[in-house]
Amino acid sequence: MDNCLPTSRPFAAATAVLVLAVLASFWPPEAQGHNITEILEKLPEYGVYNSYMSLTKIADEVNSRRTITCLVLPNSAMSAVAANRSLATTKNALRLLVLLDYFDPQKLHDLPAGTTLTTTLYQTTGVAVGKQGFVNITNVRGGRVVFSSAATGGGSKPISEYTKSIRQIPYNISVLEISAPIVFPGLLDGSPVSGNSINLTAVLETAGCRTFASLIAASGTIETFQAAMEKGLTIFAPKDEAFKAEGIPNLSSLSRSDLVTLLQYHAVPSYAPEESLKAAVDRPVVTMAAGSSGKYNLTVSVQGEDVTLHSGRDSSRIAGTVLDDTPVCILTIENILLPVELFGETPALSPAPEKEKSPSPSPSPSTTAPAPSTVSAKAPSSLALSPPGTAPESAPAVSPETAAGKADDNTPSGVPKVVPFSWLAAIVASSWALLC
Numbered sequence: 001m002d003n004c005l006p007t008s009r010p011f012a013a014a015t016a017v018l019v020l021a022v023l024a025s026f027w028p029p030e031a032q033g034h035n036i037t038e039i040l041e042k043l044p045e046y047g048v049y050n051s052y053m054s055l056t057k058i059a060d061e062v063n064s065r066r067t068i069t070c071l072v073l074p075n076s077a078m079s080a081v082a083a084n085r086s087l088a089t090t091k092n093a094l095r096l097l098v099l100l101d102y103f104d105p106q107k108l109h110d111l112p113a114g115t116t117l118t119t120t121l122y123q124t125t126g127v128a129v130g131k132q133g134f135v136n137i138t139n140v141r142g143g144r145v146v147f148s149s150a151a152t153g154g155g156s157k158p159i160s161e162y163t164k165s166i167r168q169i170p171y172n173i174s175v176l177e178i179s180a181p182i183v184f185p186g187l188l189d190g191s192p193v194s195g196n197s198i199n200l201t202a203v204l205e206t207a208g209c210r211t212f213a214s215l216i217a218a219s220g221t222i223e224t225f226q227a228a229m230e231k232g233l234t235i236f237a238p239k240d241e242a243f244k245a246e247g248i249p250n251l252s253s254l255s256r257s258d259l260v261t262l263l264q265y266h267a268v269p270s271y272a273p274e275e276s277l278k279a280a281v282d283r284p285v286v287t288m289a290a291g292s293s294g295k296y297n298l299t300v301s302v303q304g305e306d307v308t309l310h311s312g313r314d315s316s317r318i319a320g321t322v323l324d325d326t327p328v329c330i331l332t333i334e335n336i337l338l339p340v341e342l343f344g345e346t347p348a349l350s351p352a353p354e355k356e357k358s359p360s361p362s363p364s365p366s367t368t369a370p371a372p373s374t375v376s377a378k379a380p381s382s383l384a385l386s387p388p389g390t391a392p393e394s395a396p397a398v399s400p401e402t403a404a405g406k407a408d409d410n411t412p413s414g415v416p417k418v419v420p421f422s423w424l425a426a427i428v429a430s431s432w433a434l435l436c
């Protein structure tokens with residue numbers, strides 16, 4: 001019995017909070033119920049906190065969630081947190097100050113049993129170990145309310161105390177001032193990695209995206225990506241399995257410029273972590289790929305915690321976050337995203353390889369599966385911009401206007417644009433071999 005109690009009680013508590021966290025994750029995100037940036041905008045004493053909330057994009061996530069509490073640090077305390085720290089570390093510190101429940105001053109002072117554990121945004125990152133994602137709120141003597149990391153057993157220093165209320169929108173958002181950050185050992189020790197020291201190849205390989213890593217290196221696309229890293233870059237890296245999927249076009253038969261376009265389609269020239277992509281539903285995500293019809297876009301849909309990217313031809317769920325180091329973000333995806341502009345809007349139905357060799361110039365609507373309605377509507381217009389002969393499937397390798405459209409972008413000059421990139425087959429094949 002003595003053995004049982006110390007372990008079972010924390011376990012029950014952890015289970016309870018986990019259940020709550022899971023329930024919270026199914027709570028549908030609300031559109032524009034509140035705007036933390038706006039709430040704090042006219043209060044210069046929180047200007048530093050407010051600017052870091054925007055810079056790290058945590059503001060997007062706060063705005064997309066309902067029933068949330070922001071614990072705000074005054075300027076001096078916030079400056080001390082951010083000073084000499086990477087944005088990624090500062091972001092983690094801020095995540096621990098966002099509680100996924102509504103606590104107004106009354107609720108803080110009337111906690112049942114005088115104490116509770118609550119889930120924070122840090123818990124949703126998947127990097128939280130043990131109870132690191134939870135905050136302990138305790139009523140102490142004298143009517144004071146103290147916050148501490150659940151991972152420290154309530155003993156963290158400096159003591160983070162509720163100091164005053166800033167704003168409440170009942171049951172939607174509560175904004176409270178606290179005296180000091182809530183920390184657990186290691187939270188503020190993040191490596192001071194800066195965008196320029198990230199080795200994209202190494203990060204992608206470790207994340208199970210070897211094929212994608214070899215393709216961007218072999219095609220020179222990696223240089224475009226590296227150049228963008230200083231200002232902001234998000235990569236949607238397909239996992240190696242995606243290149244083995246049935247029905248994907250034969251990448252080795254793409255011209256180099258089309259391959260570059262396809263790879264650039266998997267990146268956005270800005271910092272767009274998963275939580276801010278959620279806020280991009282209903283507005284196009286402009287990728288780094290471009291052609292004669294302008295920038296190629298993706299659209300986003302959200303279901304529960306799942307974020308899915310749609311090309312208009314196919315779609316892919318975001319599988320995970322490999323690197324979130326503002327302003328660089330690397331996410332893995334399950335499928336290759338095929339831009340309508342290169343491959344047409346019709347999904348390849350037959351998984352048989354001979355489909356790829358089919359000279360059929362039409363997207364054969366008779367056999368189409370239901371296409372995603374939001375995107376199929378705009379596909380015809382972009383296709384209409386292309387002269388006849390640029391049929392999907394067979395044409396990209398010899399399509400002069402798509403090549404010309406991209407020439408002013410990032411295609412290295414002097415590269416033959418219509419020569420099939422056949423040796424890529426060897427790269428892809430060797431990557432697969434490494435996997436097996």
Ligand SMILES: *[C@@H]1O[C@H](CO)[C@@H](O)[C@H](O)[C@H]1NC(C)=O
Pocket residue numbers: 030031032033034066169170171172
């Ligand atoms: C809370 O948010 C919901 C959804 O955004 C909104 O309909 C409601 O009016 C908000 N409540 C208040 C008090 O603003």
Ligand SMILES: *[C@@H]1O[C@H](CO)[C@@H](O)[C@H](O)[C@H]1NC(C)=O
Pocket residue numbers: 032035036037038041063
């Ligand atoms: C939130 O408010 C800020 C400042 O007023 C504004 O710039 C921003 O566009 C708003 N965000 C949304 C999603 O409305």
Ligand SMILES: *[C@@H]1O[C@H](CO)[C@@H](O)[C@H](O)[C@H]1NC(C)=O
Pocket residue numbers: 080083084
């Ligand atoms: C940040 O680093 C600079 C230079 O290393 C140092 O002078 C400064 O005191 C540091 N600031 C804080 C708050 O640690």
Ligand SMILES: *[C@@H]1O[C@H](CO)[C@@H](O)[C@H](O)[C@H]1NC(C)=O
Pocket residue numbers: 013115116117136137138153154155
């Ligand atoms: C919060 O921390 C205090 C102080 O360590 C502890 O007494 C209390 O049980 C904790 N609350 C919860 C819900 O774990």
Ligand SMILES: *[C@@H]1O[C@H](CO)[C@@H](O)[C@H](O)[C@H]1NC(C)=O
Pocket residue numbers: 199200201202205
């Ligand atoms: C990046 O990582 C790859 C694979 O781990 C390695 O081959 C390459 O030399 C590294 N590049 C740099 C510049 O360190």
Ligand SMILES: *[C@@H]1O[C@H](CO)[C@@H](O)[C@H](O)[C@H]1NC(C)=O
Pocket residue numbers: 250251252253353356420422425
């Ligand atoms: C892919 O294309 C290359 C070059 O055009 C060709 O050699 C190879 O056989 C094709 N692979 C498949 C599976 O069709």
Ligand SMILES: *[C@@H]1O[C@H](CO)[C@@H](O)[C@H](O)[C@H]1NC(C)=O
Pocket residue numbers: 284286293294295296297382
């Ligand atoms: C992509 O989105 C941008 C911004 O909304 C728009 O200007 C552009 O026309 C879109 N491109 C295509 C090909 O739809």
